[in-house]
């Protein structure tokens with residue numbers, strides 16, 4: 001809450017203050033109306049009123065009602081203005097926070113939940129603020145003011161009112177308390193629904209190819225039913241609000257009229273007009289009092305929705321980012337570049353009890369090409385992900401250019417690498433915006449440099465063949481490109497970054513053997529200064545590496561050249577033999 005409150009500017013706080021003043025004005029004018037009505041009734045009973053005087057009272061009441069309406073409109077306008085600004089800032093703040101999250105924090109909350117929090121939860125908060133602010137401030141003021149006004153009224157009226165209000169508040173508050181856990185569950189059930197939708201869309205090819213509709217429908221239906229049941233329970237509980245409140249209000253009005261009738265009958269004839277007048281004014285005040293109580297309680301029903309959303313946003317904003325800049329950053333020596341060292345590095349995924357990699361030590365010199373090979377799940381990707389600190393090593397040290405990566409500014413560290421992930425990822429935009437992506441602390445790339453990188457990544461030819469060439473549109477996830485084309489574009493992106501160290505995570509797997517070879521040779525010739533750490537499954541891809549690291553079950557079981565490992569490392573030899581002769585020998 002504090003974090004959200006901090007997002008408002010001084011000017012916006014002033015707007016809120018003005019709103020409060022306007023609401024006080026609104027209440028003042030609304031309360032004036034029954035008082036004027038009382039005076040008019042007195043006048044009518046006295047028999048001294050002429051029509052012009054009655055019209056005068058009518059105009060006064062009309063003016064009060066009009067002023068209250070204008071004030072209400074001004075409040076709504078200012079609140080909408082502040083609400084829109086708040087909405088925008090909460091959205092920005094949440095997105096900025098998520099951008100800083102490491103894979104661990106994203107995993108902790110879950111991608112679908114993060115999407116829901118950035119969209120529906122922020123909307124709930126904004127909606128509550130815009131629609132709830134006015135009644136939230138106005139109702140208590142109205143209740144206090146009206147109570148003060150009717151405090152001098154007949155003791156029977158007062159006792160009946162106090163009893164009715166007490167019943168109303170107790171019952172409606174109990175309903176509101178009942179509703180809170182339902183809202184909480186419904187919000188999380190929505191996350192689950194988004195997760196299923198997302199998964200279905202991501203895996204749509206598999207669903208179609210495997211006729212998996214029924215299974216998907218079942219999963220969706222299950223989650224959908226859960227959310228419908230919860231919403232139904234919420235609606236059923238909230239549905240009691242209006243009828244119950246109306247019942248209390250009408251019953252009380254009837255009770256007051258019955259009491260009034262007895263009181264008038266018992267009064268002296270000369271006092272009857274003023275006693276009936278008191279009753280009429282009291283009933284008008286009463287309707288204001290009860291409707292304010294109802295508004296306040298309706299707000300209490302909407303509040304759980306907003307407060308759950310607020311809590312979910314606060315969880316994101318307060319989540320500690322585990323991977324961040326050190327307090328005192330270490331500037332690396334510019335003369336040393338392209339070296340990488342692992343010192344007894346181990347890593348365990350959050351929530352896992354087993355090490356994904358264990359006690360890894362090696363050193364890569366500038367300009368060297370080191371390949372990592374190993375069976376499925378042996379820890380190759382994990383090892384690579386630790387270098388740009390996508391995850392934090394559990395034990396040991398990783399040094400880049402002689403500096404512990406934890407002591408470097410994240411931006412400086414990541415500027416050193418050209419990272420190509422296992423799954424080629426393209427952003428929606430153009431080819432140019434995808435190749436020239438991010439910031440590497442150097443000058444913005446020229447189109448010539450982008451083309452040069454694309455030529456090296458063997459992407460230039462198909463880019464030119466595309467309609468629009470380098471400005472061709474890239475759809476979400478790069479879905480209008482083939483797997484191989486996506487891989488070449490992501491390789492070109494890494495080359496364009498002009499890094500000291502390339503990190504390739506099985507980045508040549510979707511290329512045919514010839515292209516794989518040409519790209520690697522091109523890289524070696526043109527970027528002879530850059531070091532390369534590459535994960536690859538194909539022996540033909542890694543065979544010419546200066547050194548090959550063999551992983552097995554997270555442990556390093558061999559290191560050396562292809563020929564050395566063929567004689568010294570069983571695991572390596574088995575991998576080579578398991579591949580066809582053509583693949584193994586290139």
Ligand SMILES: Nc1ncnc2c1ncn2[C@@H]1O[C@H](COP(=O)(O)OP(=O)(O)OP(=O)(O)O)[C@@H](O)[C@H]1O
Nearest residue numbers: 349350352356374375376377378379380381382383
């Ligand atoms: N996010 C994660 N959470 C928990 N465990 C994980 C996670 N990612 C990977 N693992 C586990 O860590 C181990 C190493 O996985 P990793 O992806 O590094 O293997 P890999 O050698 O790259 O495999 P492949 O060749 O199949 O890509 C595996 O046992 C895997 O199940």
